[in-house]
Amino acid sequence: MKLYRESIIPSSNILVVKEEHFEISEFPLHHHPEYELLLILRGSGKRFVGDNISEFSSGDLCLFGPDLPHTYNNKHLSENRDIHQIVIQFNEDFLGKDFFDKAPFKLIRALLDQSVRGYTFTGHTLVKVTSMIKSLLRLDETEVIIQLLAILDILSKSSEFELLSSRGFTSKLDHVESERMGKVFDYILKNFSEEITLNEIASIACLSPEAFCRYFKKYTRKTFSEFLIEIRIGHACKLLQQHTLDVNQVSIQSGFNNISYFNRKFKSMTQKTPVEYKKAFSTGIKQKAIT
DSSP states (O other), X not given: OOEEEOOOSOTTOSEEEEEEEEEOSXXXXXXXXXXXXXXXXXXXXXXXXXXXXXXXXXXXXXXXXXXOOEEEEOTTOSSOOEEEEEEEEEOTTXXXXXXXXXXXGHHHHHHHHHGGGOEEEXXXXXXXXXXXXXXXXXXXXXXXXXXXXXXXHHXXXXXXXXXXXXXXXXXXXXXXXXXXXHHHHHHHHHHTTSOOOHHHHHHHTTSOHHXXXXXXXXXXXSOHHHHHHHHHHHHHHHHHHHTSSOHHHHHHHTTOSOHHHHHXXXXXXXXXOHHHHHHHHHHHHHHHHXX
C-alpha cells in the first residue's frame, strides 16, 4: 500500500460530486489538495485517517482536509466488500479567494481549518446532512454550490462530531516514509488475527526493530503493540455485534490467544467486558426496534 497524491478537480471545475460503486481490493493510502466530504451509503471495514484507525459502516460521513492521508480497507472481510459512496471534493477557493475569511463565514472557516485532522459526524446532524448530500446528485451546478454551502454551515454549527487524527499529527511525509507506512498498514490488516512479531513487521518496513519502533511511534503517536491491539479490539467489537460467536471464539479470531488478556484489554479500551459489550449492543438494537 503506497501513499498516492491525487489531483482530483479539473481546472475547468470548481468542485466535483460523484457517486461511486466499487469493491475494495487495493484502495491506496492517498491524499490530495482538495477538501473531501465522503458519505458511505453501503459498506463496512476499517478506516485510516492520519494516525487514527477506526471502523466505518453504512451511513458514515467524514470530512477530510487538504493533504490528510486516508484510506478505507475491508480486506479482512470474507464477503460483502462492495462500497457505495458519494464523494464531494472542493478547493479552498471554490467560492472565490478569501471567501471564508469574511465574518459571516467564520464558523465554516474554523470547520475547514480543523478538517486537517479529519471529522466524522453523528446524530441529527448526520441524518439531516445525509439527505442533503444525496440531493446533490439531482441538482444543477448552481444549486450544488448553494447546497454545499448550506451543508458546510450545518456541519460548522454542530457539536455532533469527532476529530479523528490527533492534534500533533503531521501529514508532511516524504515519499519513502509514506510508502513504508502503507506497507505496514497493509500487512497488519492482512495478518492481525495471527501473531505478528516486532522483527517481522520491522522487516516489512526495511528497518531494524529499534528504528522501526521510533519510526512507527513518530508517525502514529502509538507503539506498534498499542496500534495492533486497537485493530484487534476493533475487530472483536464487530464480531461481538454479530452475535454468532461466543467470547472465546471472538478472542481467537481477533488475534488473542489468552482470554484473560483479551478481556483485560477489551475493558481497558471500551470500559466494558466483552460480555457486557455484547449485551449492551443487543439491548440497544432491541430498544431501537421498539422506539
